[in-house]
Each structure stands twice: as C-alpha cells, then as structure tokens.
Amino acid sequence: MVPADVVNEAGVTVVDVGEYLDHDEWEVALDLLVDLNTGWRPPAAWWDLLINSAELMLLADAAARCRWGRYESIHGIVRAELRLLPPTEGGRRTPIPGKGILRPLWDVGRRTAAGDPDLLVARIWAEPAPALPPGATGPVRLGPLSPALWRHLQPGMTITMHEGRPVLGTASIIEASNLH
Known part of the structure; x- marks a missing residue:
C-alpha cells in the first residue's frame, strides 16, 4: 500500500x-x-x-x-506549537495528557451572533512527549470535533486554548491541511 x-x-x-x-x-x-x-x-x-x-x-x-x-x-491535519500559561499566571497545575484525552475549547477566531468568541472543541495529541507539563511549550496535533469550522486556519495564525472562560494557552499554527 x-x-x-x-x-x-x-x-x-x-x-x-x-x-x-x-x-x-x-x-x-x-x-x-x-x-x-x-x-x-x-x-x-x-x-x-x-x-x-x-x-x-x-x-x-x-x-x-x-x-x-x-x-x-x-478529517485533515492541524499541527501547532502550544505554549501553556504557567500556574502562577492562571495556567493549568497538571500536565496535559499527550494521547488525545483532553478536549479543551479553542478560540479559532469565529464569533457568535452576539459577537462573543465561538469556542470549538478539539482533542490534543502532544508530540513526542507523553504529556505537556504546566507552563511548557511544545508541538501538538489537534483533532477538531468539527474540522470544517477550522478550514480558515493558516500557518502562523495564533489560537487560544480554554478550559472554561480563562485562556490557558496559545497555539501558533504550523500546519492546517485537508480539513473537512
């Protein structure tokens, strides 16, 4: 094959x-x-x-x-460099498990009818480590729940990660291809 x-x-x-x-x-x-x-x-x-x-x-x-x-x-590929906020700045106190278990919300630039951020769900796969420690930066792959809503992403764009309302990290897009 x-x-x-x-x-x-x-x-x-x-x-x-x-x-x-x-x-x-x-x-x-x-x-x-x-x-x-x-x-x-x-x-x-x-x-x-x-x-x-x-x-x-x-x-x-x-x-x-x-x-x-x-x-x-x-469904396509989304790769990014994720920078987690340190716990002292309100970031996570526990590592992000690296095997696609965590499904945080992401602000990818879409807005609701009221003008608020339209947060979307995507799983995280940390590369190559088994987890991404609090406050760390590392490469990740994202598995969007609705890939078609992520089609507009381009390398160099920045999106934000949320668990609830506060921003817990920022991700710089490395690759976004074939999303459907």
Whole structure:
C-alpha cells in the first residue's frame, strides 16, 4: 500500500520496514510504518491494518497513535506549537495528557451572533512527549470535533486554548491541511 518512493523525515523507506520484518522485529516495523505517514497521505484502510496489528501485539499506545493517524487521514491535519500559561499566571497545575484525552475549547477566531468568541472543541495529541507539563511549550496535533469550522486556519495564525472562560494557552499554527 505504501508508495515505493515514500521517505519519512529520518530517511526511512518501505524497504527498511521490510528488512525489520525479515528479522521478526514486528514492533520496530510498526513504529516505522506509523512514521511513514510524513511522506504521503495514507488511506483509512492502511491505518485500520496498523491498528489491528498494534492490537494483536498488545501495543495500546501504538494503536492509539494509529487511530489518531486514521482520524487525520479522514478529517485533515492541524499541527501547532502550544505554549501553556504557567500556574502562577492562571495556567493549568497538571500536565496535559499527550494521547488525545483532553478536549479543551479553542478560540479559532469565529464569533457568535452576539459577537462573543465561538469556542470549538478539539482533542490534543502532544508530540513526542507523553504529556505537556504546566507552563511548557511544545508541538501538538489537534483533532477538531468539527474540522470544517477550522478550514480558515493558516500557518502562523495564533489560537487560544480554554478550559472554561480563562485562556490557558496559545497555539501558533504550523500546519492546517485537508480539513473537512
């Protein structure tokens, strides 16, 4: 399913994956296949195969990452650099779990009929750490509940993260593509 010319950021190709499979390094091969999504947009069926493989190997974290990849293949990608406010400035006192569990509200620039911010829900996947500590800055992927309402985002735009009314962080958009 992977085009022969796909190369990820580390220079890995499908040929490299085959070599690991030849040596029964199934978990390494799976990790490499997940990372091959940087050179092409895999279809949902490809992610389904990886999800099934991860589940058969009892790799819950890998299966969760594959489910996230499947979501992005269907709905599009939003990547950003998130800067959390420190607790001393009213920010979170606990880390943001990195596996798409937290679903905060985001001000992406839309307004209600009354002129108030129209806050939208999106899950957060922290990269590559398992969590983003209070007051930290790091790369994240966002999984909007309504991706079509995020289509206007462009690299360089800033959006704000909320849990209730106060702003808890700001995110600078790195990539927003194929949102639907």
